[in-house]
Amino acid sequence: MTTFLLEREDFPALLKTLTDAGYQVIAPTVREGAIVYDEIESIAELPIGYHDEQEAAFYRLHPTKDKALFSYVVGPQSWKRFLHPPEVRLWQAKRVEGGMEIVPNTQAVPRYAFVGVRACELHAIAIQDKIFMQGEFVDPIYQARREAALIVAVNCGVAGGTCFCASMHTGPQVTSGFDLALTEVLEDGRHYFVVEVGSDTGKELWKDVPHRKAKPEEAAAAQHIIEHTAAHMGRELDIDGLPEIITRKIESPRWETIAQTCLACANCTMVCPTCFCNTIEDVTDLTGGSAERIRKWDSCFTMDFSYIHGGSVRYSTKARYRQWLTHKLATWVEQFGTLGCVGCGRCITWCPVAIDITAEAAAIRQSDDGKGK
Amino acid sequence: MTKPKLAVWKFASCDGCQLSILDCEDELLAVADAVEIAYFPEATRSVVSGPYDISLVEGSVTTPHDIQRIQRIRKGSKVLITIGACATAGGIQALRNYKNVKEFTAAVYARPEYIDTLDKSTPISDHVFVDFELRGCPVNKYQLVEVLSAFLNGRKPNTPAYSVCIECKRRGNICVMVSQGTPCLGPVTHAGCGALCPAYNRGCYGCFGPMETPNTASLTNEWTQHLGVSSPDVMRAFRSYNAYAESFRKEAQNHDNG
Numbered sequence: 295m296t297t298f299l300l301e302r303e304d305f306p307a308l309l310k311t312l313t314d315a316g317y318q319v320i321a322p323t324v325r326e327g328a329i330v331y332d333e334i335e336s337i338a339e340l341p342i343g344y345h346d347e348q349e350a351a352f353y354r355l356h357p358t359k360d361k362a363l364f365s366y367v368v369g370p371q372s373w374k375r376f377l378h379p380p381e382v383r384l385w386q387a388k389r390v391e392g393g394m395e396i397v398p399n400t401q402a403v404p405r406y407a408f409v410g411v412r413a414c415e416l417h418a419i420a421i422q423d424k425i426f427m428q429g430e431f432v433d434p435i436y437q438a439r440r441e442a443a444l445i446v447a448v449n450c451g452v453a454g455g456t457c458f459c460a461s462m463h464t465g466p467q468v469t470s471g472f473d474l475a476l477t478e479v480l481e482d483g484r485h486y487f488v489v490e491v492g493s494d495t496g497k498e499l500w501k502d503v504p505h506r507k508a509k510p511e512e513a514a515a516a517q518h519i520i521e522h523t524a525a526h527m528g529r530e531l532d533i534d535g536l537p538e539i540i541t542r543k544i545e546s547p548r549w550e551t552i553a554q555t556c557l558a559c560a561n562c563t564m565v566c567p568t569c570f571c572n573t574i575e576d577v578t579d580l581t582g583g584s585a586e587r588i589r590k591w592d593s594c595f596t597m598d599f600s601y602i603h604g605g606s607v608r609y610s611t612k613a614r615y616r617q618w619l620t621h622k623l624a625t626w627v628e629q630f631g632t633l634g635c636v637g638c639g640r641c642i643t644w645c646p647v648a649i650d651i652t653a654e655a656a657a658i659r660q661s662d663d664g665k666g667k
Numbered sequence: 668m669t670k671p672k673l674a675v676w677k678f679a680s681c682d683g684c685q686l687s688i689l690d691c692e693d694e695l696l697a698v699a700d701a702v703e704i705a706y707f708p709e710a711t712r713s714v715v716s717g718p719y720d721i722s723l724v725e726g727s728v729t730t731p732h733d734i735q736r737i738q739r740i741r742k743g744s745k746v747l748i749t750i751g752a753c754a755t756a757g758g759i760q761a762l763r764n765y766k767n768v769k770e771f772t773a774a775v776y777a778r779p780e781y782i783d784t785l786d787k788s789t790p791i792s793d794h795v796f797v798d799f800e801l802r803g804c805p806v807n808k809y810q811l812v813e814v815l816s817a818f819l820n821g822r823k824p825n826t827p828a829y830s831v832c833i834e835c836k837r838r839g840n841i842c843v844m845v846s847q848g849t850p851c852l853g854p855v856t857h858a859g860c861g862a863l864c865p866a867y868n869r870g871c872y873g874c875f876g877p878m879e880t881p882n883t884a885s886l887t888n889e890w891t892q893h894l895g896v897s898s899p900d901v902m903r904a905f906r907s908y909n910a911y912a913e914s915f916r917k918e919a920q921n922h923d924n925g
Contacts, residue, residue: 325841326840326841326846326868327841327846327847328841328846330839330841351844351845351889351893352845353842353845353846354846370836370841370842370845370846371839375839380836380837380838380839381837554885555882555885556882556885557830557854557855557882557885557886558830558880558882559830559832559833559853559854559855559878560829560830560832560833560836561832561836561842561854564832564833564836564837565836575825576822576825577813577816577825578816578817578820578822579697579816580694580697580698580700580701580812580815580816580819581697581700581701582819582820590837591833591836591837592833593829593833595829596827596829596833596879597828597829597879597880598827598828598829611880611882643845644842644845646832646842646844646845646851646854646886646889647854647885647886647888647889648889648893
């Protein structure tokens with residue numbers, strides 16, 4: 295495959311090309327001591343020279359010695375925020391004589407260019423594409439945003455303390471689903487990016503960015519960085535036969551143990567880039583003259599989530615944690631043909647009480663004797 | 668069509684929740700349009716006699732007279748909705764429940780024998796049937812309008828009982844506990860404020876009381892083991908506006924070493 299070379303000083307030209315093409319550039323940026331995804335106008339707004347230290351229930355930013363643009367991994371937010379917004383009005387209704395009139399949602403579809411999308415996140419987006427755009431029911435809000443979006447991916451130059459994409463086979467190298475993919479290289483006083491073009495749109499835009507073909511040694515340097523990242527994952531999760539094991543261990547005492555710690559606060563599901571559950575709220579005004587239907591992110595950790603006539607089906611925290619982990623690492627396969635976890639580590643970092651999905655899965659595996667219970 | 672009659676009652680409280688009604692500003696005219704404000708001394712001197720369609724009750728029960736009064740109000744109201752931490756959990760004044768109230772009255776009043784007060788500050792629902800409880804210290808004005816709209820239109824109010832964390836993450840806040848090591852009550856606290864304090868870089872103070880399934884023991888274990896919070900500070904965190912709400916009361920008790 296042909297790879298190209300983008301010098302660090304030409305990086306602003308890449309951003310300008312995206313802006314000139316009418317995209318709203320969404321990229322990593324520092325806010326309140328964390329790296330979030332937000333609109334940026336210049337390269338100075340990237341987290342230049344920042345590294346993120348991540349452990350279970352722990353996240354801190356530290357300055358680095360160099361001026362790397364991407365020497366951190368993923369923060370609390372994912373691109374889900376933009377493709378599947380946390381809160382969206384689906385439609386309004388107004389009372390008119392003899393009935394009601396539906397006012398459809400006519401918000402303009404944003405045209406995002408996501409810059410700095412990691413391999414695990416591309417896999418997460420691919421999973422949500424299946425959920426929202428395939429099958430009988432297509433979600434028009436997701437679809438419109440997704441189809442308008444451009445993706446500039448980045449191969450991870452470092453692995454985080456809670457990362458385990460290597461064992462999920464979802465990274466750290468991006469392999470598909472991108473328009474452009476960059477690998478940042480800082481060595482021998484040089485700072486450049488090795489670039490792959492992944493789509494026709496990417497190819498078209500790339501023409502306007504100053505570049506040349508990458509030399510074999512430059513491409514090799516990039517490949518070496520990715521391999522180094524793959525070898526330094528903070529966590530691992532053995533997925534060999536895991537769905538069957540978890541299904542067998544549905545009555546394991548481990549579920550009760552973890553329920554003692556689990557807060558059922560839902561943070562893991564909020565930060566998860568594949569969790570897609572949402573709830574519908576119907577709201578009327580005081581006079582009853584108009585109503586709105588609002589969709590909001592929801593979580594399988596709430597009581598209302600499994601509420602049917604008479605009460606909540608998953609009354610205990612044990613049942614809710616088990617539902618979540620079982621869905622992510624077992625039943626998701628039947629439903630969508632892949633696991634529901636991409637190894638980004640967010641649920642570990644952002645759990646306020648340090649529950650670790652890799653440790654839980656390992657404990658369930660360890661207790662398995664092939665017979666169940 | 669006659670408008671439903673609304674009454675707003677005050678018990679032991681700071682009036683902050685009633686002020687939340689007046690603070691509705693944009694929605695206030697719509698409220699006044701939708702209902703007849705029949706009894707609301709904080710806002711108007713004119714009084715329309717009962718019975719009332721909806722009674723909003725602020726404050727906790729702290730005197731023998733309060734007990735009689737809430738019975739009368741209940742009898743004269745079709746729907747009784749309590750608003751705020753005082754009315755739903757006894758309020759900050761429920762701190763008295765952990766001390767001898769006579770010592771307070773002796774310390775505060777020149778003639779304590781004139782003070783006829785109860786040993787405990789208790790929520791309205793300890794005394795009469797309550798149709799709906801709206802949490803908060805103070806209540807959130809949007810939730811208040813939502814509850815009124817729901818009752819006026821005969822539907823269920825959207826006031827979810829899950830954790831503040833869900834609102835916090837939807838809002839895009841960065842978790843102050845994980846990123847700064849700040850103790851935060853958000854994971855055990857009822858949503859409704861829109862994660863106000865974490866949005867301003869502060870831990871949640873628990874104004875809305877316990878969420879649906881609060882695991883306070885696990886949260887405080889994290890505080891004491893990893894965030895360096897002392898046991899007396901854990902007790903103080905849970906003993907505030909919702910000190911007498913069951914799960915907060917128990918957690919504080921577990922950290923009360925005298």
